[in-house]
Amino acid sequence: MTAPDGALEQVVREEWGRLVALLLAQFRRLDLVEDALGDAVEAASRTWPADGVPTNPAGWLMTAAKRRVVDRLRTEAVAVRKQPLLLTDAERHQEGARTMADGGSLLEDDVLRLVLMCAHPALAPESATALSLRLVLGVPTADIARLFLVPEPTMAARITRAKKRIVGAGIPFAVPDASVLPDRLDAVAQTAYLAFTAGYSPGTGPDLLRAELSGEAIRLVRVVLALRPDEPTLVALLALMLLQHSRRDARVSDGRLVLLADQDRTRWHHDEVAEAMRLLAAPRLAGPVTPLAAAYVLQGRIAAEHATAPTAADTRWDRVIGLYDLLLQVSPSPSARLARAVAVAEHLGPAAGLDALEGLEIPDSHRPASVRAELLARTGDADAARAAYDQAIAACRNDVERAFLLSRRDELDR
Amino acid sequence: MKYLVLLIGDGELKPWPEHSEEEQGAVMRLFEAFDAACREREGVEILAGEALAGPTHATTIRTRGGTTSLTEGPYAEVIEQMGGFYLVEAPDLDVLVELLAILPPYDMQVSPAVDPY
Numbered sequence: 001m002t003a004p005d006g007a008l009e010q011v012v013r014e015e016w017g018r019l020v021a022l023l024l025a026q027f028r029r030l031d032l033v034e035d036a037l038g039d040a041v042e043a044a045s046r047t048w049p050a051d052g053v054p055t056n057p058a059g060w061l062m063t064a065a066k067r068r069v070v071d072r073l074r075t076e077a078v079a080v081r082k083q084p085l086l087l088t089d090a091e092r093h094q095e096g097a098r099t100m101a102d103g104g105s106l107l108e109d110d111v112l113r114l115v116l117m118c119a120h121p122a123l124a125p126e127s128a129t130a131l132s133l134r135l136v137l138g139v140p141t142a143d144i145a146r147l148f149l150v151p152e153p154t155m156a157a158r159i160t161r162a163k164k165r166i167v168g169a170g171i172p173f174a175v176p177d178a179s180v181l182p183d184r185l186d187a188v189a190q191t192a193y194l195a196f197t198a199g200y201s202p203g204t205g206p207d208l209l210r211a212e213l214s215g216e217a218i219r220l221v222r223v224v225l226a227l228r229p230d231e232p233t234l235v236a237l238l239a240l241m242l243l244q245h246s247r248r249d250a251r252v253s254d255g256r257l258v259l260l261a262d263q264d265r266t267r268w269h270h271d272e273v274a275e276a277m278r279l280l281a282a283p284r285l286a287g288p289v290t291p292l293a294a295a296y297v298l299q300g301r302i303a304a305e306h307a308t309a310p311t312a313a314d315t316r317w318d319r320v321i322g323l324y325d326l327l328l329q330v331s332p333s334p335s336a337r338l339a340r341a342v343a344v345a346e347h348l349g350p351a352a353g354l355d356a357l358e359g360l361e362i363p364d365s366h367r368p369a370s371v372r373a374e375l376l377a378r379t380g381d382a383d384a385a386r387a388a389y390d391q392a393i394a395a396c397r398n399d400v401e402r403a404f405l406l407s408r409r410d411e412l413d414r
Numbered sequence: 415m416k417y418l419v420l421l422i423g424d425g426e427l428k429p430w431p432e433h434s435e436e437e438q439g440a441v442m443r444l445f446e447a448f449d450a451a452c453r454e455r456e457g458v459e460i461l462a463g464e465a466l467a468g469p470t471h472a473t474t475i476r477t478r479g480g481t482t483s484l485t486e487g488p489y490a491e492v493i494e495q496m497g498g499f500y501l502v503e504a505p506d507l508d509v510l511v512e513l514l515a516i517l518p519p520y521d522m523q524v525s526p527a528v529d530p531y
Contacts, residue, residue, distance in 0.1 A: 087415070087505060087506040120507075122507060168526060169507055169526060170415045170417070170504075170506045170507040170510075170526055171506070171507050171508075172505070172506035172507065172508050172509075174506065174508065176508045176512075177508075177512060180508075180512065
């Protein structure tokens, strides 16, 4: 028999989204469901150690949560309060509203409805991301707050606001028309990637990187992929995330960031690299895909070049440059140009890298200046490098990165 | 739900007076297609919809300290270009957005009406 604590933790982790989805489908009360499920988990933590783990732990939680919701609805009925309800496509069925373009291609999966509702494009991206982690995966609010480096009450308020907005704006708990579903799944991918990158944006102190929380974003993609296997955007995104995530243990040492070239490659998770390489080879990615999927594929292939190079010196920078050239055609961005310039510098030398940086600016970012400084230092122009470091240090908003830039600048004088 | 749809800006379309007669006809047919699609879709109904006179004919009403004053022009620059509106009953935001895609690609604001009951 499983230990009660472990069993509860496991069922919460694996079944949270499905339980939320089923409760929403039945009661349509976004404001009650999460609390009711939280109460049920709390009750389980008290009773399971004494009574033993039930044979169907998820069913037990569902029954307990339903009872909670029904209790609340009874209390409200006495108070004669009318609450706005979440709109479901069950309601559209009742109204016979699905006459157009409903070629039977709709999926009726409750968890997919939940994911699409949480990652709706009418929600601000940060809200969509927080809500997805909370409702689909059951990540505690405190952890989501840590991931985004905000105080817990701020995150709790953001999640509450997002739930109210869903009901108020009429965002449905439904799978949209097949013609817009690919776009909506792209929005889900962007939501997951935002959560992922948040964990890798440097903080300070013990929260330098929150890589284990970034792992939750990978779990979100896996949940959606289980419902929509072979969806190119999600397959490519999972590969890209796995490749970046595989380096997590090598990225921090003694509370400092370790650059890619200096990382101990034996500490990379090579099983994850292997899975990503298999995903990138999927035939589905070779056909026509959305621009977002194409951008993820190319970023994944770039990450794969690094992941499969035995040492930093073995990196095939010529191929990396070629992939960045393609990426800039599919999805032009200053950060991709910056990364390409770094690759050019590695392949053809710092002077060529500086040429590739010409005219590149990213508002509110210290990165172009810090790369320029690094390349100027390599060309031996210490004065120009110092000026560029000063510029980067002035623009840098993050303590860890600023400390790194200061140390690089001071090394110029040695 | 009831939604107020404000056709709030030309977006990438050129201003109405710069359309040729044929182009105006083509735009009008998009409005007709929207009407037809809403009629066909169960659970959807256009409750009201009008084209609006330009900002020079707008009047802003403000009450301060019990005194109401009228001023010429729109309330805020942001709705200066507002060309028209619809009041639409639709089951949810997704259905409405799907139908609005039929209209000329104006910038729009969609606000749900509050159910008073």
